[in-house]
Amino acid sequence: MLKKIKNNYLNLIFTFLSGIVILFIVAPIIGLYFNSTFNGIIETINESEVQESIWLTLWTSMTGTLLFSIFAIPFAYLLARKNFMFKNLINGLIDIPVIIPHTAAGIALLGIINRNTFFGEAAEFFGVKFIGNPIGIILAMSFVSIPFLINSARDGFASVPERFEQVALNLGASKLKVFFSISLPLAWRSILSGLILMWARGMSEFGAVMIIAYNPKITPVLIYERFTSFGLKYAIPVTVIFVSICLILFVLIRLTKKK
């Protein structure tokens, strides 16, 4: 009996602690919606600066995700299937963008793409500008979000039994055909989840993007600017709109994982 009461107490305490964590995550988000008015949000949606900024954020993050997936997905396949020297080291390197402060990531990136570097000069020769340009935004977003795609895709490929690839080869398929007809479709759910995660993470990036391209303003930068120039009241409507878009993406991620 005493034991039962003790167990119940433990459950009660743990449930209480869990509730606090949930509240800590959810309360600020819900607060955002309570602190904004419907009219304010509609007015903000109609502002061309906000529309342009949200569109810029969506497409730069999407372009970065699609562009870097061409490199990241084959790389993830290698990591899942092959053993090579320094593989553990490389697996660790992938996570660096996640663990360093994102302003530092921006500074580091700026260090190699500014006008005085080889990359900067070469790009300028072809008429491409990184700084203060959507291309710079794409690079900054991709730098901090690519680990999500690589890790997710690597886990996806690793969960595909190698037997299926061997059987496909035995049936006469080329290695390329095996990759596209067996490995990629069977790992697709994880890859898709990684793509959505990379896209969403890129969209929410502020620190690295602000260092490389303050202008044109992506939404996180716009929110920051409205807050510092006009105060909390003016920052909330655009925040609500942007958070709503992020939440929709989040639901999408959960749905793909669940299936």
Place this chain on the structure above:
Amino acid sequence: MLLVKNINVNLGEFNLTNINFNVESGDYFVVLGASGVGKSVLLESIVGIKKIESGNVILNNEDITHKEINERKLSIVLQSVDLFPHYTVYENIAYPLRIKKSKNVNQKVLHYAEKVGIENKLEKKPETLSGGEAQRVALARCLATEYNLILLDEPLASLDVKSKYELKMLLRKLNREGITFIHVTHDYEESISLANKIAVLEKGTIVDLNSPEVIFKNPKSEFIANFIGHKNFIKGKIQSVNNSDLKIFTSDYDIDIYCLTDIDDGEAFLTISSNDISISNQKEKSSNRNNFYGKIIDIAKARIGYEIIIDSNYKFAVAISKESIENLDLKIGKEVWLSFKASACKIYR
């Protein structure tokens, strides 16, 4: 058709050593052996999944030892169900046809599906199939490669009795129609009912290769001897004594056994039926030439009576009645004498 010449495969703790055999077109070649002797590895080496250290695999006069898996032109059904889970049965069978850019894919898929009797399952996903149906689809997919040589890794292992029987009939039918099979199994009844040639694999090497009749008439391995009821199977050497038919068999177990045989001196195999050995508490004077002292290490109920295992360097299996166990007060750990006549020993070469 397929010549395996002296192949060696190194797998760390385990090796395939000097494997030689020749499979001719139309053969049903069975590789028989207990679990863990290297049967699957042998098949995987032939198709190129496992790397061969030395030796050659020659298919239709072409050396394929170092060819890529997808250039070898022989197909395999692996032990684990290996149908592509994201494709339907139809797409699985069509896979090799599409690779070859074959014409009339529809017609051909239907043709092979009918051949193996799964034409009504074409729209199903592999996860909804029974074990027997999945093996049929895997077979149809191999047939669709049109290679004529199919390797099967324990295809009947996980099937129920009815599916096993039906699949065996199908395999025999396909073999009659000209498909050559190399089939590995641990089930000797399976090998008898399908094979025209059997290779017995023990500890990574082929110890016997012949027709089923010869293999089971003159067992050359403990594995086969056990199957046909010879519990006591010993390898060793025959040595003549004074030009008599009574010879000494020196075994690898450090025991010398008298046997009555006209087989010439040299390496040989000896079997003694467990019915021909008697047990006593003391050494008894009798016409039995072979008397060994040993300890009882196991007593188990057999189909008829009991079976006692006595360790006298070699672990002899002895058939005995319940009454004798009680009369002699036999129990595990007790030390006893066992004896048998020289004429009870059967010698094979």
